[in-house]
Amino acid sequence: MFQAQDPNFESRVRESFARQQLMQTLGATLTLVEPGVVEIELPYRSELTQQHGFLHAGVIASVLDSACGYAAFSLMPADAEVLSVEFKINLLAPARGDRLLARAEVKRAGRTATVCTADAYTLEGAQRKAVATMLGTMMSVRGRSDIAR
Amino acid sequence: MFQAQDPNFESRVRESFARQQLMQTLGATLTLVEPGVVEIELPYRSELTQQHGFLHAGVIASVLDSACGYAAFSLMPADAEVLSVEFKINLLAPARGDRLLARAEVKRAGRTATVCTADAYTLEGAQRKAVATMLGTMMSVRGRSDIAR
Amino acid sequence: MFQAQDPNFESRVRESFARQQLMQTLGATLTLVEPGVVEIELPYRSELTQQHGFLHAGVIASVLDSACGYAAFSLMPADAEVLSVEFKINLLAPARGDRLLARAEVKRAGRTATVCTADAYTLEGAQRKAVATMLGTMMSVRGRSDIAR
Amino acid sequence: MFQAQDPNFESRVRESFARQQLMQTLGATLTLVEPGVVEIELPYRSELTQQHGFLHAGVIASVLDSACGYAAFSLMPADAEVLSVEFKINLLAPARGDRLLARAEVKRAGRTATVCTADAYTLEGAQRKAVATMLGTMMSVRGRSDIAR
Numbered sequence: 048m049f050q051a052q053d054p055n056f057e058s059r060v061r062e063s064f065a066r067q068q069l070m071q072t073l074g075a076t077l078t079l080v081e082p083g084v085v086e087i088e089l090p091y092r093s094e095l096t097q098q099h100g101f102l103h104a105g106v107i108a109s110v111l112d113s114a115c116g117y118a119a120f121s122l123m124p125a126d127a128e129v130l131s132v133e134f135k136i137n138l139l140a141p142a143r144g145d146r147l148l149a150r151a152e153v154k155r156a157g158r159t160a161t162v163c164t165a166d167a168y169t170l171e172g173a174q175r176k177a178v179a180t181m182l183g184t185m186m187s188v189r190g191r192s193d194i195a196r
Numbered sequence: 197m198f199q200a201q202d203p204n205f206e207s208r209v210r211e212s213f214a215r216q217q218l219m220q221t222l223g224a225t226l227t228l229v230e231p232g233v234v235e236i237e238l239p240y241r242s243e244l245t246q247q248h249g250f251l252h253a254g255v256i257a258s259v260l261d262s263a264c265g266y267a268a269f270s271l272m273p274a275d276a277e278v279l280s281v282e283f284k285i286n287l288l289a290p291a292r293g294d295r296l297l298a299r300a301e302v303k304r305a306g307r308t309a310t311v312c313t314a315d316a317y318t319l320e321g322a323q324r325k326a327v328a329t330m331l332g333t334m335m336s337v338r339g340r341s342d343i344a345r
Numbered sequence: 346m347f348q349a350q351d352p353n354f355e356s357r358v359r360e361s362f363a364r365q366q367l368m369q370t371l372g373a374t375l376t377l378v379e380p381g382v383v384e385i386e387l388p389y390r391s392e393l394t395q396q397h398g399f400l401h402a403g404v405i406a407s408v409l410d411s412a413c414g415y416a417a418f419s420l421m422p423a424d425a426e427v428l429s430v431e432f433k434i435n436l437l438a439p440a441r442g443d444r445l446l447a448r449a450e451v452k453r454a455g456r457t458a459t460v461c462t463a464d465a466y467t468l469e470g471a472q473r474k475a476v477a478t479m480l481g482t483m484m485s486v487r488g489r490s491d492i493a494r
Numbered sequence: 495m496f497q498a499q500d501p502n503f504e505s506r507v508r509e510s511f512a513r514q515q516l517m518q519t520l521g522a523t524l525t526l527v528e529p530g531v532v533e534i535e536l537p538y539r540s541e542l543t544q545q546h547g548f549l550h551a552g553v554i555a556s557v558l559d560s561a562c563g564y565a566a567f568s569l570m571p572a573d574a575e576v577l578s579v580e581f582k583i584n585l586l587a588p589a590r591g592d593r594l595l596a597r598a599e600v601k602r603a604g605r606t607a608t609v610c611t612a613d614a615y616t617l618e619g620a621q622r623k624a625v626a627t628m629l630g631t632m633m634s635v636r637g638r639s640d641i642a643r
Contacts, residue, residue, distance in 0.1 A: 069252040072221075072243045094221045097262075103218040104280040105261050109254020113246075131253040132607065133631060135284035135433040135480060135582055137460045139453040154478055155437045159606070160579065160633075162435045162478065164462075180452055180460065182433060182480040184580060184631070186607075281458065282482060284433055284582040284629060286609045288602040303627060304586040308457070309430065309484075311584045311627065313611075329601060329609065331582060331629040333431060333482070335458075367550040370519075370541045392519045395560075401516040402578040403559050407552020411544075429551040433582035 049083030049153060053125040056082065060117045063129075067113060075110055077117070083153035085117040090146045091169075102142035104179075107149075111136060111165040111181040114151035119161035119185035122153060127187045132160065134183025142178040144169030151181075161185045198232030198302060202274040205231065209266045212278075216262060224259055226266070232302035234266040239295045240318075251291035253328075256298075260285060260314040260330040263300035268310035268334035271302060276336045281309065283332025291327040293318030300330075310334045347381030347451060351423040354380065358415045361427075365411060373408055375415070381451035383415040388444045389467075400440035402477075405447075409434060409463040409479040412449035417459035417483035420451060425485045430458065432481025440476040442467030449479075459483045496530030496600060500572040503529065507564045510576075514560060522557055524564070530600035532564040537593045538616075549589035551626075554596075558583060558612040558628040561598035566608035566632035569600060574634045579607065581630025589625040591616030598628075608632045 053059060057080045064070060064077045070087075073095060079086035087110050089095075089102075097103040112131055120129040151165035167179040202208060206229045213219060213226045219236075222244060228235035236259050238244075238251075246252040261280055269278040300314035316328040351357060355378045362368060362375045368385070371393060377384035385408050387393075387400075395401040410429055418427040449463035465477040500506060504527045511517060511524045517534075520542060526533035534557050536542075536549075544550040559578055567576040598612035614626040 063247045066247040067252065068243050068245045069255060094217050096217045098212045098215040099277070103216065103258060103261075104283075105254060105258020106218060108257045108261070108285075109252060112252075112254050112257070128248070130290075131287050133284065133286040133580065133609075134253075135282065136257075137282040137452075137480060137482065138280050139460060141279075154435075155475065162437060162580075164478070164480075177453065180462070180480065182435060182462075182478065184435065282431065282460075286601075286629060286631065288609060303584075304624065311431075311586060313627070313629075326602065329611070329629065331584060331611075331627065333584065361545045364545040365550065366541050366543045367553060392515050394515045396510045396513040397575070401514065401556060401559075402581070403552060403556020404516060406555045406559070406583075407550060410550075410552050410555070426546070428588075429585050431582065431584040432551070433580065434555075435580040436578050439577075 049122055049156065051082040051121055056121045060121050063120065064117060069109060070113060073106060073109060080121060083118055083122050085114045085121065085151050087114045087149045088146055091144060102147060104138055107142055107147065107167050107179045108136050110147060110149040111151065111167055111179065114149040115163035115165050115181060115183050116185050118151040118153050118163050122156045123187045127189060130186045130188055132184040132186045134181055136179055136181045138179050140176060140178045142169050144171035146170050159187050198271055200231040200270060205270045209270050212269065213266060218258060219262060222255060222258060229270060232267055232271050234263045234270065234300050236263045236298045237295055240293060251296060253287055256291055256296065256316050256328045257285050259296060259298040260300065260316055260328065263298040264312035264314050264330060264332050265334050267300040267302050267312050271305045272336045276338060279335045279337055281333040281335045283330055285328055285330045287328050289325060289327045291318050293320035295319050308336050347420055347454065349380040349419055354419045358419050361418065362415060367407060368411060371404060371407060378419060381416055381420050383412045383419065383449050385412045385447045386444055389442060400445060402436055405440055405445065405465050405477045406434050408445060408447040409465055409477065412447040413461035413463050413479060413481050414483050416449040416451050416461050420454045421485045425487060428484050428486055430482040430484045432479050434477055434479045436477050438474060438476045440467050442469035444468050457485050496569055496603065498529040498568055503568045507568050510567065511564060516556060517560060520553060520556060527568060530565055530569050532561045532568065532598050534561045534596045535593055538591060549594060551585055554589055554594065554614050554626045555583050557594060557596040558598065558614055558626065561596040562610035562612050562628060562630050563632050565598040565600050565610050569603045570634045574636060577633045577635055579631040579633045581628055583626055583628045585626050587623060587625045589616050591618035593617050606634050
């Protein structure tokens with residue numbers, strides 16, 4: 048559906064993801080990178096839970112946000128950087144299971160702002176359950192000086 | 197402004213927060229608990245960053261969400277549990293500094309749904325900079341069976 | 346995909362929509378009612394515009410919100426009423442054209458809260474352009490006394 | 495708190511508001527314009543209601559969105575135009591009363607994106623009740639060609 052501007056989009060996404068130290072801290076891995084679509088998986092760990100033993104909403108938001116950011120980034124020119132502007136998440140069900148799958152897709156890619164949707168599922172054996180959904184805005188910036196403004 | 201229904205609200209909030217393993221994993225501590233108001237602080241650590249070395253939006257969302265949840269929880273009856281229904285976050289500036297301060301306040305406490313706003317600031321010496329703002333809905337549930345619905 | 350609990354869901358939706366005086370004021374009509382899916386159309390009129398002659402974001406939000414509310418309502422029991430709890434809208438492109446089409450779908454139907462997504466398109470001859478997307482929460486209430494609390 | 499860049503900000507806001515035909519259709523008036531702060535009032539009319547006789551959420555969103563847009567616009571340079579990027583609204587209570595008051599304030603004014611918060615109240619005699627709250631992003635664009643992008 049979408050066409051990447053930069054033929055090296057996948058390696059660019061993978062390199063940037065590898066620099067997100069939080070993803071390593073959480074134990075998340077990038078499992079799919081296509082133009083405008085990114086999937087991230089996260090094994091369940093008790094270190095990431097809220098008070099009832101489910102994955103904390105902030106963990107789910109972290110993974111969905113990174114998935115949205117890289118789905119947007121995959122369509123950006125080679126010299127662009129990506130930043131989250133805002134997102135909204137709805138929690139649909141408690142998140143427990145072997146692992147969490149987050150899948151983000153670009154809804155509209157603009158010159159500076161890109162709108163993404165993303166869904167999170169828990170996977171338990173052959174079972175897949177929707178646990179959260181996100182709608183957010185990612186921004187393309189050129190160069191590091193723009194980021195810190 | 198708000199009156200707690202449960203005189204033991206503070207210990208109830210502190211005990212529940214202590215069970216949120218994610219907060220320990222992130223290194224966050226509860227620094228203020230008043231009826232309808234909660235503050236959480238988080239020292240900056242590179243393990244929590246995104247690709248440019250700033251705190252990941254998901255980390256900020258995690259701390260703001262917990263602050264909102266416990267601000268709502270502080271006003272709930274003694275036998276209630278709290279769950280996040282949804283939240284929206286706007287990132288205002290890159291988050292770097294000695295530590296992050298998240299402050300949540302209840303906007304409207306309903307029988308089942310409580311609406312909260314929260315702000316995140318980075319603190320660096322005497323400098324305080326607003327880096328994010330949240331608007332979200334927290335839900336009161338009775339008993340563990342309701343949670344896993 | 347969804348099964349209606351109330352076999353008379355369509356007439357129940359149509360009767361309630363007919364009582365939404367705002368929909369008449371805007372000139373909106375209900376064009377599709379299926380279990381968990383509702384479409385509303387609105388002809389472009391200059392009375393509904395913002396300062397540049399495009400449909401005002403609030404008009405688009407009004408139609409998307411009603412579509413979400415009735416998509417949720419179509420799955421509720423016969424004695425339920427529906428209220429909007431919250432929604433978020435992203436504007437994707439300026440809205441001009443012959444008419445606006447809003448399509449809402451239920452994402453998760455819960456006992457009290459139902460999460461919906463909705464998209465708005467402008468239609469101009471054979472052209473269809475996405476102009477906005479919504480993610481929101483609708484609530485089921487029983488009886489009028491619950492509504493006014 | 496905020497300083498307007500354009501000394502003629504108030505007349506610029508008032509002229510743009512006068513071109514929003516929807517505001518006239520709804521019967522809304524601009525009651526306060528200060529740097530970064532705007533208030534709009536709307537008398538209750540049954541033509542603007544949902545199925546239970548309360549103001550439709552979309553009407554409240556329309557007025558809050560215009561208030562946010564003009565609060566942002568008041569701080570922009572003289573040659574800028576304003577567009578809504580996205581907003582989220584939480585409905586706090588059914589909206590009935592003599593009139594609705596929407597008050598928006600800029601939270602952070604950026605070069606292109608401005609984040610605003612806004613609250614809506616119903617006024618009935620001396621009574622004031624909070625009925626909704628909004629968090630949204632407004633964008634500054636230069637010239638009409640940018641708008642129709």
